[in-house]
Amino acid sequence: MKLYRSLIFRELKLTRKRFLLMLILFILLSLLMLTPIMLGGLSGTSEMNEDLLSIVIFASGVVTLTGGFLAGTNNGLQKADINSGWKRYSFVLPATAKQQALSDLLVKLMLILLFGLLSAAFALVCITVSGINTAAEGFNPVCMMLNTYLGAVCAVMLIDIAYSYILMFANDKNQLKIIGVIAFVGAGVVLRVFDLFPGMNNDEKSAKDGALISQEMVNKFETVLYSEKTLLCISAVFVVICILFFLAMWRSHERREP
Amino acid sequence: MTAFDNAIEIKGVTKRYYGFTLDSISFDVPKGCIMGFIGQNGAGKTTTIRSLLHITDIDSGEIRLLGLDHIKDETAVKKRIAVVFDELPFHDVFTAKDMARIFEGMYPEWDNTVYQKYLERFQLPVKKKIGQFSKGMKMKLQIACALSHNAELLIMDEATTGLDPVVRDEILHIFMEYLQNGERSILMSSHITSDLEKIADMVTFIDKGKILLTGYKDEIIEQHGILKCDKEKLAEIDAEDIVSIRLNNFGAEVMVHDRENASYKYRDCVIDPASLDDIMLYYVHRDVKEWS
Numbered sequence: 196m197k198l199y200r201s202l203i204f205r206e207l208k209l210t211r212k213r214f215l216l217m218l219i220l221f222i223l224l225s226l227l228m229l230t231p232i233m234l235g236g237l238s239g240t241s242e243m244n245e246d247l248l249s250i251v252i253f254a255s256g257v258v259t260l261t262g263g264f265l266a267g268t269n270n271g272l273q274k275a276d277i278n279s280g281w282k283r284y285s286f287v288l289p290a291t292a293k294q295q296a297l298s299d300l301l302v303k304l305m306l307i308l309l310f311g312l313l314s315a316a317f318a319l320v321c322i323t324v325s326g327i328n329t330a331a332e333g334f335n336p337v338c339m340m341l342n343t344y345l346g347a348v349c350a351v352m353l354i355d356i357a358y359s360y361i362l363m364f365a366n367d368k369n370q371l372k373i374i375g376v377i378a379f380v381g382a383g384v385v386l387r388v389f390d391l392f393p394g395m396n397n398d399e400k401s402a403k404d405g406a407l408i409s410q411e412m413v414n415k416f417e418t419v420l421y422s423e424k425t426l427l428c429i430s431a432v433f434v435v436i437c438i439l440f441f442l443a444m445w446r447s448h449e450r451r452e453p
Numbered sequence: 454m455t456a457f458d459n460a461i462e463i464k465g466v467t468k469r470y471y472g473f474t475l476d477s478i479s480f481d482v483p484k485g486c487i488m489g490f491i492g493q494n495g496a497g498k499t500t501t502i503r504s505l506l507h508i509t510d511i512d513s514g515e516i517r518l519l520g521l522d523h524i525k526d527e528t529a530v531k532k533r534i535a536v537v538f539d540e541l542p543f544h545d546v547f548t549a550k551d552m553a554r555i556f557e558g559m560y561p562e563w564d565n566t567v568y569q570k571y572l573e574r575f576q577l578p579v580k581k582k583i584g585q586f587s588k589g590m591k592m593k594l595q596i597a598c599a600l601s602h603n604a605e606l607l608i609m610d611e612a613t614t615g616l617d618p619v620v621r622d623e624i625l626h627i628f629m630e631y632l633q634n635g636e637r638s639i640l641m642s643s644h645i646t647s648d649l650e651k652i653a654d655m656v657t658f659i660d661k662g663k664i665l666l667t668g669y670k671d672e673i674i675e676q677h678g679i680l681k682c683d684k685e686k687l688a689e690i691d692a693e694d695i696v697s698i699r700l701n702n703f704g705a706e707v708m709v710h711d712r713e714n715a716s717y718k719y720r721d722c723v724i725d726p727a728s729l730d731d732i733m734l735y736y737v738h739r740d741v742k743e744w745s
Contacts, residue, residue: 201558
């Protein structure tokens with residue numbers, strides 16, 4: 196337990212500034228999104244109600260999505276460890292690769308929990324301020340919020356896993372630079388290749404041709420977003436991604452220099 | 454706890470890189486000893502240290518630290534050893550106090566009182582960020598951390614390089630104190646031989662990935678000598694006695710590896726004692742034999 200406390204303390208202390216910046220960004224965005232809801236809620240006119248519901252859904256969605264992205268994103272620790280030489284030094288410390296990976300996962304989960312709670316708090320404030328009766332509107336805010344949040348977390352964590360896996364091959368600052376350039380060029384090539392596939396490039400279609408996404412698609416998306424089955428599936432995916440994250444970090448801490 | 458005579462045992466360790474091979478090296482560091490690990494830059498000192506710390510995998514051979522296998526018993530070994538690198542591997546945002554919080558959870562025998570004593574002795578600020586420390590302060594902090602968990606083996610890779618003589622002397626003095634109970638050992642790699650001449654009990658010379666000499670420092674210094682002669686006399690010296698020859702305008706300086714024997718054989722020549730620096734220099738040129 197003492198060991199995990201040390202590892203987590205180190206990680207939190209190192210990522211403190213980045214975390215504070217993320218928190219400020221999140222709070223600013225929340226305030227920005229909350230303003231029209233507060234104005235609409237206070238006006239109290241019945242015509243406003245339908246619009247207000249859309250605004251509440253949109254605002255909660257944006258804030259939750261941002262929270263998910265911020266929580267799942269890479270915290271820059273690996274890069275900092277390579278730059279400072281700690282990565283090499285960590286091989287001579289008694290903490291095993293598994294213990295270090297578990298501490299990485301715990302920190303990630305703590306962040307996910309924190310931003311999850313903040314996103315939930317925001318949704319709750321929105322609903323309270325707007326005065327919308329969610330049950331009467333047939334809208335399940337918890338389900339929507341969790342689906343959006345976990346979906347965003349999973350997507351960003353997948354990128355983080357890939358990024359961490361690439362970083363694993365860097366042992367010092369110079370290799371980090373080389374790998375950074377390769378990853379940047381590689382990402383560009385991947386995007387270019389995707390662009391070549393039919394259906395991936397809709398640049399030629401303009402707004403005049405009609406809606407890019409049909410109403411039917413929107414309804415389908417909403418059904419999926421509010422569904423408890425989706426929540427179950429996304430939770431399962433989240434667990435799998437957490438395991439993958441742990442394995443990637445384990446491998447990263449275990450890998451010796453060539 | 455396993456009983457052991459040698460703090461470090463390296464047997465036939467080989468590690469191949471493109472353009473460099475650590476070639477089946479073997480040497481031991483007995484318990485209670487300071488072993489100086491000497492060699493020029495690129496000789497293989499750091500590769501050897503990284504191999505024995507399992508920072509890198511070896512291609513073949515066996516390494517035992519404190520009587521334990523360096524890979525199978527890695528966690529147990531690492532609780533009982535301390536390592537000092539040539540550069541501080543701690544993040545700049547941390548303070549000396551933060552480092553104590555990090556290490557106290559990692560090492561079961563971490564002693565905050567000992568750590569505080571070292572900080573006071575080195576006059577290191579507790580709450581100042583490491584990024585604002587000078588090079589000497591950074592090295593002192595690394596040493597304070599290394600000596601505060603009752604490690605039985607201290608491994609240092611060029612730890613005194615780049616430090617001024619006053620700081621170096623202070624640090625060497627602390628290492629001597631650290632060894633006083635006879636249970637602790639130090640492996641200290643350096644190309645500053647004067648430091649090792651001061652404190653090492655044993656020395657190991659490495660060059661181009663091969664161990665050239667290993668043994669007690671005093672014996673090695675005692676055995677070697679620099680024979681001074683003119684160029685005509687040089688032809689009379691047995692090739693078997695010679696490590697290498699340094700030619701100058703007046704004659705030659707020949708490193709002999711058996712000073713006593715040479716003093717009998719070449720009575721009309723002056724044989725001066727050799728320093729570790731001389732020994733390293735002459736051994737490095739052993740392949741060309743004659744150099745200037």
